[in-house]
Amino acid sequence: MAATDTGPGRPAGRWLALALAGGALSAIALLLVFDPNAAGNPLPPCPSQWLTGLYCPGCGATRMLHALIHGDLPTALAMNPLLLLALPLLPFLLLEPLGFAPESWKPALRRLGDARPWAVVVIAYAITRNLPWWPFSWLAPG
């Protein structure tokens, strides 16, 4: 059943957690070596923008993380404000799916993980990022 795919103590959650930690560390290592702002760097651009010219909710994520890792918070905020704000919440959203959520945390985690407000915010973000006027232009990367 979908609800109990990765319950507490199940190995699937632990492997997934290890894979995610490995992915995050590799991303940090890549961003320490390569600069996404430099011409000719091998870091991939946003496929959506590459194909359509429109900004997607993830556009600027690479440069945002690069700026964050190098301690440049203003640039990080300019590149992808939603991802920067969501970043500290992601570990909490991962707790229950990975099976690490303490029972007493679950009500709060489930309120945070209600997908309805997230869907509204992400879709609104996808649209408003592409509007050329202030204050929406502030949401676009750069």
Next chain:
Amino acid sequence: MYCQNCGQSNPAGNTQCVACGVTLAIAAPPPAPPAAPLPHVENNLVWAILATLCCCVPTGIVAIVYAARVDNKRASGDLQGAIEDANNAKLWSWVSFGLGLVFSLMYIGLSVTGAIADGSY
């Protein structure tokens, strides 16, 4: 039902005992079973968010919309529908991760071989 006073058996629906005339206790309706809390349905939101924000493919938004439908349907009591949408949310997250990975590998391959000169995104 039986009279609580004299024990006479009375036809159902009588308000007075046919033998002693005492007012019959109306049998209390069986207490409603306590509303069982709806089981939690994991909406797979976090994968949908990671797919949308890290892979930059529009299918990630499809996954987030399915995740939102999970919570909507669960709130309205449609558990079966919620579970189906949870599986859809997971499926579209994986599709997004796959598309993002394929694109990234293609791009890295092309940029390493020099086919793409500018990668300043």
